[in-house]
Amino acid sequence: MTPRRKTALEMAEAAGAWLATLDDDQRAVARGAAPAYDDPGDAERRRWFYTPTDHGGLTMHQQRPAQQRAAMTLVATGLSMAGYVTVATTMGLENVLDRVEGFVTRFDRQRGRDPGLYYLRVFGEPGGAAPWGWRFGGHHVSLNNLVVDGELVSTTPCFMGADPASSPLLGGAVNRPLARVEDLARELVRSLDPELAARAVLLDKAPSDFVTANRTAVSEGDQVIPLAGVWRDARFTDDTEQAKLQALSNAIDEAAGLTPDDHRTTQYTATPKGIPGRDLDSAQRELLLTLLATYFDRVPDGVSPLASYDGDALDAVHFAWAGPTDPGQPHYYRLQGPRLLIEWDNTQRRANHAHSVWRDPEADFGLDVLAQHRAAHH
Structure with missing residues (x-):
């Protein structure tokens, strides 16, 4: 089995396991239209952001802890260990940025810098030959993956950011994810x-x-x-x-x-x-x-x-x-x-x-x- 097929299989298993933990209301938010080249319904899958806006999908806030773990298991299938650590660090930096800004930034929500506002959505039916994919994103993270005929065929756009790009750690060390x-x-x-x-x-x-x-x-x-x-x-x-x-x-x-x-x-x-x-x-x-x-x-x-x-x-x-x-x-x-x-x-x-x-x-x-x-x- 090629690495792209192996990864696609791992993605399908993780996506199916995550979706199985969701109730009907959660699933309605977590699912999107199947990917299709010339279908207007595919437009949402092709929208991506790197600002702290609504990225589309089910947020970490909207999930119970076991569901959050299942969500991150799916995210991990699309990343190397170094990539996963970078994404997890970026999510955690929301708390650092909130302090840097004095805990006042709000934008269009209750908390403008929020490590719980990362969104996951699965497009189509995981597994099989039909196209399907998934998207994970929030402030300074956007991961976009497509599987066709059981093979991972696209991983772009792939965005990672850091704010602060540099911040202090104890003992004079510096946290610079990128x-x-x-x-x-x-x-x-x-x-x-x-x-x-x-x-x-x-x-x-x-x-x-x-x-x-x-x-x-x-x-x-x-x-x-x-x-x-x-x-x-x-x-x-x-x-x-x-x-x-x-x-x-x-x-x-x-x-x-x-x-x-x-x-x-x-x-x-x-x-x-x-x-x-x-x-x-x-x-x-x-x-x-x-x-x-x-x-x-x-x-x-x-x-x-x-x-x-x-x-x-x-x-x-x-x-x-x-x-x-x-x-x-x-x-x-x-x-x-x-x-x-x-x-x-x-x-x-x-x-x-x-x-x-x-x-x-x-x-x-x-x-x-x-x-x-x-x-x-x-």
């Missing part, structure tokens, strides 16, 4: 000679967020969406809370200080920006490969595509940076190649609020495989 995801890229850009650096560094300022944001599909010319636009609902029911969110969103954009020309410089283009792996020396290529591993190795062994990044594949991966290269300064980077888009930013909260995402710009959510499945069965 430390290597940041530090390896900085090491790479600082290793470049002046000619390569001039090509790799797009701008001396960094975008305030991903340029592709949480869009369902990546498109030519995508630019940053302000924070206030990365939420499920157009606006909060509480006007005061909406005004606070808009003010925060405006402040983030003002701090970034990008002009329209700057946004055009950093916008997404199908033709990759920056420098390709083929232009790097052996040590720099090893850095690039290790950096890719911090994204690809979030998923289970055998599912990670890292092994396929041999010489030719690594040659085609482009690296681009925006912002200063000094530690502690707001910055952004992008890795882009065939069927690959990775974005990172650590700009907000004085560069102590990190986002990282791995995407397939051609076929996020497994749309290519769903199209093939439809053609073969209809």
Whole structure:
């Protein structure tokens, strides 16, 4: 059995076990329409967020402890041990962030920073040949998995963030869940000679967020969406809370200080920006490969595509940076190649609020495989 089939089987068993613990009311929230290439009912599966908004599904709050454990068992099937620890740590950081902000943030709910507001939903019927999938998400976590014909065919978009990106531990230690995801890229850009650096560094300022944001599909010319636009609902029911969110969103954009020309410089283009792996020396290529591993190795062994990044594949991966290269300064980077888009930013909260995402710009959510499945069965 291939690793992708083995993982799909583990997912199906865990999803079935979780759903079996739920009552009818819980199940009505926890279930979604079966994945389908051209069915409007599949639109909800393709919505994803990384803000503390409603991600869609059954929250941890809405489950009893045994159900929560079953939910996390399903989540674990889609992650390596390191990936699971990172997600669990990110969820726990909600309590840290709440303290950092003085326990006052509310947004459109009773508690704006809440480790219980992570949402799980299963789409379709787990197991068998028919397409099915599951999504888990909340603030700074979005995991999206699709299984077709008993094989795990898509794990993107895959988002992990950290806020605070760096926080103190006893004895002078520091909690940095995404430390290597940041530090390896900085090491790479600082290793470049002046000619390569001039090509790799797009701008001396960094975008305030991903340029592709949480869009369902990546498109030519995508630019940053302000924070206030990365939420499920157009606006909060509480006007005061909406005004606070808009003010925060405006402040983030003002701090970034990008002009329209700057946004055009950093916008997404199908033709990759920056420098390709083929232009790097052996040590720099090893850095690039290790950096890719911090994204690809979030998923289970055998599912990670890292092994396929041999010489030719690594040659085609482009690296681009925006912002200063000094530690502690707001910055952004992008890795882009065939069927690959990775974005990172650590700009907000004085560069102590990190986002990282791995995407397939051609076929996020497994749309290519769903199209093939439809053609073969209809």
